[in-house]
Amino acid sequence: EVQLVESGGGLVQPGGSLRLSCAASGFSFSNFAMTWVRQAPGKGLEWVSSIVGSGDNTYYTDSVKGRFTISRDTSKNTLYLRMSSLRAEDTAIYFCAKEGRDLGSYPKYWGQGTLVTVSS
Amino acid sequence: DIQMTQSPPSLSASVGDRVTITCRASQGISNFLAWFQQKPGKAPKSLIFAASILQSGVPSRFSGRGSGTDFTLTISSLQPEDFATYYCQHYFTYPRTFGQGTKVEIK
Numbered sequence: 397e398v399q400l401v402e403s404g405g406g407l408v409q410p411g412g413s414l415r416l417s418c419a420a421s422g423f424s425f426s427n428f429a430m431t432w433v434r435q436a437p438g439k440g441l442e443w444v445s446s447i448v449g450s451g452d453n454t455y456y457t458d459s460v461k462g463r464f465t466i467s468r469d470t471s472k473n474t475l476y477l478r479m480s481s482l483r484a485e486d487t488a489i490y491f492c493a494k495e496g497r498d499l500g501s502y503p504k505y506w507g508q509g510t511l512v513t514v515s516s
Numbered sequence: 517d518i519q520m521t522q523s524p525p526s527l528s529a530s531v532g533d534r535v536t537i538t539c540r541a542s543q544g545i546s547n548f549l550a551w552f553q554q555k556p557g558k559a560p561k562s563l564i565f566a567a568s569i570l571q572s573g574v575p576s577r578f579s580g581r582g583s584g585t586d587f588t589l590t591i592s593s594l595q596p597e598d599f600a601t602y603y604c605q606h607y608f609t610y611p612r613t614f615g616q617g618t619k620v621e622i623k
Binding site: 442456457458496501503504505507 | 550560603611615616
C-alpha cells in the first residue's frame with residue numbers, strides 16, 4: 397500500500413525558510429516522479445514542483461523559482477521541499493504526491509498534507 | 517503556459533441527477549488530462565487519467581471524455597458521497613496546471 401506522510405509545516409515569518417519532508421513507502425521510490433501541490437486556504441489546487449525518479453530533472457511553477465528547491469533521498473525514501481524567502485502568499489497546505497510513472501504522468505497518490513503559515 | 521478553464525465553478529444537483537463538468541485547455545494537450553475529487557479537509561483523490569481511464573476502484577458512474585482542448589467529466593447518477601469539489605489537471609508539459617475547480621453541492 398502506497399503511503400505518503402508529510403511533515404515540517406508550521407508558522408514562519410515572512411522572509412524565513414522551512415523544509416518540508418514526505419516519507420514514502422509501499423513502492424519503489426526511485427522509479428517514480430514525485431510532486432508537490434499546494435492549496436491556499438479556501439482556494440483551489442496549485443502545482444508547485446516535480447522531480448523525476450533519478451532526481452536529475454526538476455520543475456517549478458514560476459512563482460517559486462529561485463526560492464524553492466525540490467529534492468529526494470532514495471536511501472531514505474523521502475521527498476523534500478526546501479522553501480526560502482517565504483511570502484504570505486505561500487501560506488497553504490502542501491501535499492506531496494506520487495506520480496503514475498517516472499515521466500509524463502499525473503499525481504496518482506496523495507499524502508494528507510502539511511500546513512505552512514507565513515505570517516509575522 | 518497552458519491554462520485550464522473549468523465550468524461551471526459550482527452547481528447544485530440532486531441525488532440521481534446526471535452531472536457534467538467541462539474542462540478546456542488553452543492549447544491542445546492530446547489526452548494528457550486527469551480528474552480529481554476533493555472532499556472538505558481531505559487530500560484530493562485521483563479519479564480518471566488519460567482523459568477517460570478510470571482509476572481502479574472508482575465507480576463506473578464516473579466517466580471522462582475528450583481529447584485536444586475539450587474534456588468532460590460526467591457522473592451518470594449522483595450519489596450522496598459524490599458531493600465534493602472536482603478538479604482537472606493537464607500533464608502534457610511543465611508547468612502542470614489545474615482547473616479552478618467545480619463544487620458540486622446538494623440541491
